[in-house]
Amino acid sequence: MKLIAVARIHKAFKVKGECSVYSFSGEEKHICQTNHIYLAYKKESLRCEVEYWRSGKEKLFLKLQGINTREHIAQYAQWDILISSQYIPNPREDEYYLFELIGTEVFTRSKNYVGEITSVYSAKGDSQAYLQIEGKLQSMLIPLTKKFFGRLDRTHRSICLKIPWIIE
Secondary structure, eight states: OOEEEEEEEEEEETTTTEEEEEESSSOOTTGGGOSEEEEEETTEEEEEEEEEEEEOSSOEEEEETTOOSHHHHHTTTTOEEEEEGGGSOOOOTTOOOHHHHTTOEEEOTTOOEEEEEEEEEEETTEEEEEEEETTOSOEEEEEOSTTTEEEEETTTTEEEESOGGGGO
């Protein structure tokens, strides 16, 4: 089972162990489809059973089984919520999830093999791909923008590097 980080616990809410949750994608429907989640922070992880989800005005709220106080849930503030990839909705045709890029082969527009995306780095809406270049020991960090990359071909697990001079 592949786990995907979809949200983060924001802070404790009320006194009975509820917490507010922020979805990374802005979508909430797929998160609420599961009663089994994992919490992760740095190198720690914890499997949890969901007692209930509920939507608020502009937030999503979560109550986990066995966590019944504000102080207890506050320990998990800033922990990521991971769910099985089977609950992740299919992206639109012109979109992709960052995890889909790992292991993707990269080619130039003239179909020359460049290398493989080995990992993805994302911070504050700015995503970059580590590209292991064929025949070289080092990886390069390239912004994941339409300026540098074309459309992801999910069938062949490949993507086009539009500006190949960046790796020379």
